[in-house]
């Protein structure tokens with residue numbers, strides 16, 4: 001290893017929402033990092049690049065508060081006061097409302113808003129060295145440290161490597177970590193919608209045989225236009241067609257599925273899509289390597305909740321690393337990584353299983369299946385344990401919480 | 408081992424490679440020292456608390472031992488010396504086996520840490536006194552325990568802190584540490600001789616004879632859920648501090 005003058009604690013590969021939050025949270029604890037992302041920050045934050053919106057659970061919001069991000073975001077938050085679950089808009093809807101009306105089930109943000117806030121915060125943080133538009137040519141992990149060579153010849157060194165490049169993580173593949181991965185032949189269509197009536201801060205999960213159709217309440221535009229984020233699951237074979245529809249035809253299809261819940265649909269933003277599948281890695285660590293975010297685990301069963309799972313990884317990993325550093329142990333030290341693995345492995349696996357279960361429960365067509373689903377939902381309504389799990393999952397307070405995610 | 412201090416100087420090139428391999432073996436978290444690796448964060452957590460209590464350092468700080476001299480007796484390949492150095496101490500590690508200290512030196516070089524390693528008996532060294540003296544899992548291997556404790560205390564600065572850990576001599580430790588753990592290979596065979604183990608009362612007496620006051624012992628216990636952890640149960644293994652004045656009240 002050549003130049004060691006800029007050896008850092010962390011080498012974070014992938015500066016998406018999870019990778020960036022990790023760098024910031026680590027910096028708050030005095031840890032230095034390199035963050036490498038192949039994309040151009042200008043593209044990442046351009047209007048329309050990322051039509052996604054994410055629910056930030058109460059626990060994730062605590063994390064943002066603890067790392068000084070909440071003030072930047074507060075004004076753009078759209079609180080979720082209720083999650084309504086329905087089978088094809090038939091009667092027998094299931095409502096999730098927090099016990100305390102002052103409480104929320106999370107706050108909605110456009111991903112673009114989150115990215116901008118993270119970029120701003122990272123710019124002011126001297127402990128983060130950001131490498132944008134950078135491709136990784138070679139990764140090395142050894143007894144005493146890790147390094148990568150970038151396409152421009154630059155060498156970056158650190159104590160611990162972190163794979164945060166999302167679900168296609170080349171760092172995970174490079175480490176030979178295998179994934180259980182079965183495709184469902186489904187795809188989520190993502191788009192922003194504007195509509196006539198206010199959403200009343202309600203998030204909708206409407207189940208159809210092809211999969212859930214979810215509406216997530218966004219903040220009104222500056223001119224008072226009401227907005228929601230749409231996450232619509234369709235069969236893979238139909239996805240290309242749906243993406244290609246003209247705005248008028250697309251709007252008609254959407255209205256067919258959500259009825260007049262929010263009055264007329266007045267506009268549709270750029271559409272993108274996201275392949276869905278059960279995806280779970282057996283391990284999330286290797287020698288001097290930890291995986292976080294989508295690189296470590298698959299999609300969350302409740303639309304928009306994927307980021308929360310990744311932020312819990314961040315909280316747990318930063319706590320483990322901070323404890324290590326207090327004890328004179330390196331970030332890349334094996335016992336700390338084993339602790340991270342024990343802490344996060346089970347949580348991610350439970351979520352993956354729930355996703356699988358929900359997809360199967362709601363993925364069966366036909367009247368009988370629909371009756372069974374309604375019966376299943378009534379069961380959830382009546383079974384406090386299940387209902388609490390769903391609520392806690394939405395709020396992000398299930399499991400053993402990392403300190404950073406506690407108020 | 409005629410002159411231990413020269414051991415390091417007389418290592419040949421080909422031997423260096425051998426010690427490098429040995430260090431790799433010692434430092435492999437899944438290798439024959441796996442148990443020590445798992446024990447390390449547990450005893451370091453105890454040590455960190457003792458350090459902050461003794462010197463009044465902030466529990467958040469990364470270098471509570473900055474400016475302190477630290478001696479680790481029975482240092483093996485440096486599993487404890489390296490964290491002590493990262494906590495800011497100027498560290499000396501000593502071990503009876505020259506191949507251990509050579510392996511330790513090879514590893515410290517790779518980790519870019521400046522640690523002084525010496526091979527030989529503590530009694531033969533003229534190295535002054537230290538603010539922090541540690542002897543983890545050593546006293547149970549020593550034949551003349553009073554003499555060993557006297558040597559530890561001779562190297563302890565007037566207001567210094569001594570930390571010791573060792574297996575307890577109980578029915579449980581006989582069954583688990585010597586019997587089961589060695590039988591399944593969790594600990595290399597022949598590591599422990601149960602009759603050489605010291606109880607906390609005996610250790611307090613040994614330290615008392617040298618004018619030191621021992622703290623309440625903390626247990627290092629094992630459970631399938633928590634793994635190795637600090638506990639009130641001292642029946643297997645325990646860890647203590649000792650100092651010339653009474654410990655500060657918590």
Ligand SMILES: Cc1cc2nc3c(=O)[nH]c(=O)nc-3n(C[C@H](O)[C@H](O)[C@H](O)COP(=O)(O)OP(=O)(O)OC[C@H]3O[C@@H](n4cnc5c(N)ncnc54)[C@H](O)[C@@H]3O)c2cc1C
Nearest residue numbers: 014016017018037038165166274293294300304305306307
């Ligand atoms: C279109 C879309 C829709 C989604 N919809 C939902 C949903 O409805 N519900 C849900 O729960 N979750 C959803 N997710 C997942 C959710 O957005 C993620 O869980 C969350 O954003 C966490 O992402 P991350 O930071 O781990 O990875 P990402 O957000 O994927 O970020 C990865 C980062 O790594 C960079 N990168 C990638 N490859 C490389 C490389 N080789 N070298 C360097 N950098 C690289 C990328 O530029 C990017 O910045 C969706 C994801 C997508 C893409």
